[in-house]
Amino acid sequence: MFKPNFLSLLCLSLSTPLIASEYTNLPNVPPGVFEVSTRTEISTTLSAAWHTLIDFPNYAAWNPFVRTSIVTSANNITLPDQRPAEGKYLFMRVQIPPLPLPVNEKTLDNPAHTQFAYERIAHVQPELGRLAWVYLPEDALTAQRWQAVSDIGNGTVLYEAREVFSGPLAALLQAAMEKGLQESFDGQGEGLKLWLEGGAK
Numbered sequence: 001m002f003k004p005n006f007l008s009l010l011c012l013s014l015s016t017p018l019i020a021s022e023y024t025n026l027p028n029v030p031p032g033v034f035e036v037s038t039r040t041e042i043s044t045t046l047s048a049a050w051h052t053l054i055d056f057p058n059y060a061a062w063n064p065f066v067r068t069s070i071v072t073s074a075n076n077i078t079l080p081d082q083r084p085a086e087g088k089y090l091f092m093r094v095q096i097p098p099l100p101l102p103v104n105e106k107t108l109d110n111p112a113h114t115q116f117a118y119e120r121i122a123h124v125q126p127e128l129g130r131l132a133w134v135y136l137p138e139d140a141l142t143a144q145r146w147q148a149v150s151d152i153g154n155g156t157v158l159y160e161a162r163e164v165f166s167g168p169l170a171a172l173l174q175a176a177m178e179k180g181l182q183e184s185f186d187g188q189g190e191g192l193k194l195w196l197e198g199g200a201k
């Protein structure tokens with residue numbers, strides 16, 4: 001009797017690192033019709049992860065989901081400064097589902113999986129390691145995408161992304177694209193990890 005109890009207590013205490021997987025740096029947002037999300041732990045520095053995420057001109061080198069992300073004005077004019085800033089806009093060319101990894105700047109799109117999106121940059125919070133943009137137009141379908149990086153110790157950075165979809169068209173989008181979107185979110189996390197841990201170089 002004593003031994004099994006002791007063992008299960010031991011197992012409980014060994015499993016405490018699992019608590020780390022419940023930590024999140026994503027803000028609470030109201031639930032929508034559906035959401036897709038991903039999280040992955042990367043051996044890197046917070047600074048390297050953050051700078052990779054805001055370096056849009058280099059996305060094609062590692063990102064199997066977002067192949068182009070161009071910072072624009074409200075009327076889609078490419079801005080000279082390509083750093084994300086609140087109130088600026090994004091034109092994106094994406095792959096849903098994602099390209100197979102690894103990718104580089106020469107990897108060709110799968111034309112059947114290519115989509116375009118226009119977004120407004122809602123939050124750029126370097127001190128919190130958070131970025132957010134919202135899908136345009138904002139009437140029939142709204143989508144808010146947050147990404148976050150955080151230092152979880154021992155040279156490990158947690159990358160998280162979540163997009164919440166709502167509005168009258170969200171259920172249609174869910175039926176058509178939830179699986180592909182989920183794969184694309186996971187793909188971006190895996191691509192970021194591969195790039196930052198040196199596997200893609």
Ligand SMILES: *[C@@H]1O[C@H](CO)[C@@H](O)[C@H](O)[C@H]1NC(C)=O
Nearest residue numbers: 070072075076077078091116
């Ligand atoms: C927005 O800009 C991108 C990149 O310059 C371009 O490919 C796209 O066709 C533009 N969209 C519209 C509606 O003009």
Ligand SMILES: *[C@@H]1O[C@H](CO)[C@@H](O)[C@H](O)[C@H]1NC(C)=O
Nearest residue numbers: 017020151152153154155156
């Ligand atoms: C960090 O690594 C050390 C040595 O490997 C270990 O003892 C410690 O528990 C780790 N801390 C975390 C937060 O993982």
